[in-house]
Amino acid sequence: MAVERIGVVGLGAMGAGIAQVAIEAGFEVVGREVTTELGEAAAGRIGHFLTRKVEKGQRTQDERDAAVARLTTTSELSKLSECDLVIEAIVEELDAKRALFAELERICRTDAVLATNTSALSVTEIAAATATPERVVGMHFFNPAPLMPLVEVVRAQLSADEAVAAALAIVERLGKVAVPCHDTPGFVVNRVLIPLLNDCVRVLDEARVTPESLDAAMTNGAGWPMGPCTLLDLVGIDVHVHASEALYEKLREPRMAPPPRIVGMRNAGLLGRKSSRGFYGYE
Structure with a gap:
């Protein structure tokens, strides 16, 4: 048509x-x-x-x-x-x-x-x-x-x-x-990206690195054009948590579930660029 x-x-x-x-x-x-x-x-x-x-x-x-x-x-x-x-x-x-x-x-x-x-x-x-x-x-x-x-x-x-x-x-x-x-949960990009970003958030605590260091690792070591913490701040912490929860509800795969750290950020209103504070501060 x-x-x-x-x-x-x-x-x-x-x-x-x-x-x-x-x-x-x-x-x-x-x-x-x-x-x-x-x-x-x-x-x-x-x-x-x-x-x-x-x-x-x-x-x-x-x-x-x-x-x-x-x-x-x-x-x-x-x-x-x-x-x-x-x-x-x-x-x-x-x-x-x-x-x-x-x-x-x-x-x-x-x-x-x-x-x-x-x-x-x-x-x-x-x-x-x-x-x-x-x-x-x-x-x-x-x-x-x-x-x-x-x-x-x-x-x-x-x-x-x-x-x-x-x-x-x-x-x-x-x-x-x-x-x-x-029509599958997360389609293509989010099915791959959401659990990967969740892994990145878990690494922050497990490897005891700063958001700056994690972003530097993934941009310089994995060739990402943007670090995961910067990306999450851009997308919106609340948006990511909502999508992650929706995928976990459908698939029940542990990697799909949002880590407690990012859920806590969402609950505290640290939503990234849209709220001027997330992993980083914005003016």
């Missing part, structure tokens, strides 16, 4: 990033937030990021203005009725996503593809909230979406070939790298 108009539900950091990528690629985008004020604030952040691209010579002013003009925001789900594809980027809670997809099925055209950006929940369980699970797929963007090139395109148990093909074609138009996979 030809996709020209994309809906994005949830314009937090991830949803706004997806919306930005889409308008830069030439898609018309309808972004939905729970209030008009939050939607307008997200549109302002997107416009700001595109202005910075102009200042860096990565976009012309005309290109920036044309992209911004392709974005509209709303607080009403009904405004997504004419979208060819809707990408959900709300809170990582299964009940909330299932309720949203049931509503989207009622609102959207019957030929529209419905995609979830979940990083750790089951796409199949989300799709089961609809009567047409064949049109539901996963499109897992990575944060920050404008910079990270990967999108995991997840085939749920009942996803139709046409819906998966449409999602893959959209990822190509967005200029991203698509990795198609089936």
Whole structure:
């Protein structure tokens, strides 16, 4: 199917990033937030990021203005009725996503593809909230979406070939790298990365090293572009703990469970860059 108009539900950091990528690629985008004020604030952040691209010579002013003009925001789900594809980027809670997809099925055209950006929940369980699970797929963007090139395109148990093909074609138009996979806990990247990061956190205590030393070890000894503590601070300690707990619940593999140290950080509000303190301090 030809996709020209994309809906994005949830314009937090991830949803706004997806919306930005889409308008830069030439898609018309309808972004939905729970209030008009939050939607307008997200549109302002997107416009700001595109202005910075102009200042860096990565976009012309005309290109920036044309992209911004392709974005509209709303607080009403009904405004997504004419979208060819809707990408959900709300809170990582299964009940909330299932309720949203049931509503989207009622609102959207019957030929529209419905995609979830979940990083750790089951796409199949989300799709089961609809009567047409064949049109539901996963499109897992990575944060920050404008910079990270990967999108995991997840085939749920009942996803139709046409819906998966449409999602893959959209990822190509967005200029991203698509990795198609089936619906398994953690998909590809998080299934590997989350237990690895948990191991890194355990090493902090077991080897009695500092976050700086661990980051230096992994960047200089293993060739990582970013140390694990820096990466966790960037992703968000709370986001990592939530994803780790979700994988452990499904798999019951000890390495999937978040270590007590990082759970304690989450409980203390040491969330990384978003709270100005995590493994490191930020101004």
